[in-house]
Amino acid sequence: MERLARRLGVPDAIVIGLGSMLGAGVFVVFAPAASAAGGTGLLAALALAGFVAFCNATSSARLAARHPESGGTYVYGRERLHPFAGFAAGWAFVVGKTASCAAMALTIGAYLWPGQARLVAVVAVMAVTAVNLRGVGKTATATRVLVGVVLAVLAVVAVVGAPQVAAERLTAPADLGARGVLTAAGLLFFAFAGYARIATLGEEVRDPERTIPRAVPLALGAVLAIYLTLAVVTLGVLGADRLADSHAPLVEVVTTAGRPGLAWLVRAGAAVAVTGVLLSLLAGVSRTTLAMARRRDLPAALAAVHPRHRVPHRAELAVAAVVVTVVALGDIRAAIGFSSCTVLVYYAITNAAALTLRPEPGRRLPVRLLAATGLAGCLLLAVNLPLPSVLAGFAVLTVGALGYAVRHRVVA
Structure with missing residues (x-):
C-alpha cells in the first residue's frame, strides 16, 4: 500500500488546524446562532460548543497518536469498535x-x-484543489499565509469595535430558553470542527505521538479565545436582534463604529479566511476518502497516491467534483445545519472509540470522563439542531448504512 509523505511538524499542524477553523465561526455562524439563542444565550452557547469541542479534541488527539494514519475516526472506529462504526464515521465525515x-x-462568492x-464558488473550489494537488507541504504554506492575513483583519475589527461595546447589549436577557442555547451551540460547533483536520492528516505528520497531542489543543485554544473576543465585540456593538438579521456582522461592526472605509478590508479578509477553511477542508475530506477507498468502503480507484506529489489525487478530484455539484444546488445556512448534524455524529463515534483506550500514566486530565462527556454532548447538540437539518442529516446517514448492509450481504 502506497504511503503519504511525513512532512508536517507541530507549527505546520497548528496552522492547518487554525486555517480549518478561523473564518466559519466569525463570518458565517454568529448570526444564525444569535437568532437561535439571543444575547446572553449566544455567549453561553459558544462556551458550550467550545467545551464539547475540547472533549472531542482530547479524544481525537489520543486516538491519532495511537493510530497515525490518514482517515481519522474512520480508522479509529474500525480498529477500536467495529468495521461498521468506522464506516459510519467516515460516511458522516465525508458527506458532512x-x-x-x-x-x-x-460564502466566498457572496x-x-x-x-x-x-x-x-466554482472557481474557488478549482483553485484550492489545484493547490492541494501540489502536495501537503504546499497546503501548509498557503494556509500559513492565509491565517496571517485573517488574524490581522480580525484584530482590526476587535480594536475598532471594542470602544463601542455596550454592557447592556451583552447582558440583555434571552427568553429563548435552554433549547435555544443547545441549538445555537450545535450551529457554533460547525466553527470548531476544523481541528480534526490535524488528525486526518496523521499519516503526513512527523512524530505523530508527540505532534498531534500538542497541536490539537493549541489550535483549538487559540481559536476559542479569538471567537470569544469577537463574539463579545460583535454582540456588544450590534446587539442580539441586529446581529441575528445581519449577513455580514463584522462589516456592520466597523461601520457602526464609525469606520465605514474599513468595510472593504473586512470583506476581503472574509474571503481570505473562508478560502483558508476551504483549503484545509478539501484536504481533510480527500484523506478520509483515501482511507475508505483503501478498505473498499468507497471505490478502490480513489485510493491512488500521486507518484510525484504523494497526495491522493483521485480522491481530491472526486471530492472537488461533488462539491461543485452541491454548490450549483445548495444553500449556505442549510449546508451548515446539515454539516453540524453529521459531524457531531462523527465525533460521537470518536469519543466512543476513545473510551476503549487505557489511560496513559502521568496524565492529569480525566480523559475517560472527557470522552464520555463528549459522546453525550455530541448527541445532545445533534438532536437539538433545526429539525430540517436533523432529518436531512440522519436520512443521509441511514442511506449510507443501508448501502453498507447491502454491500456486505452481497459480498457474503
Missing part, C-alpha cells in the same frame, strides 16, 4: 464536510461577487 466545503465556497456567487 462536503456540505461544509460547499458552504464555504458559496463576499466577493454577490451577483455571481455560484460562479465564484
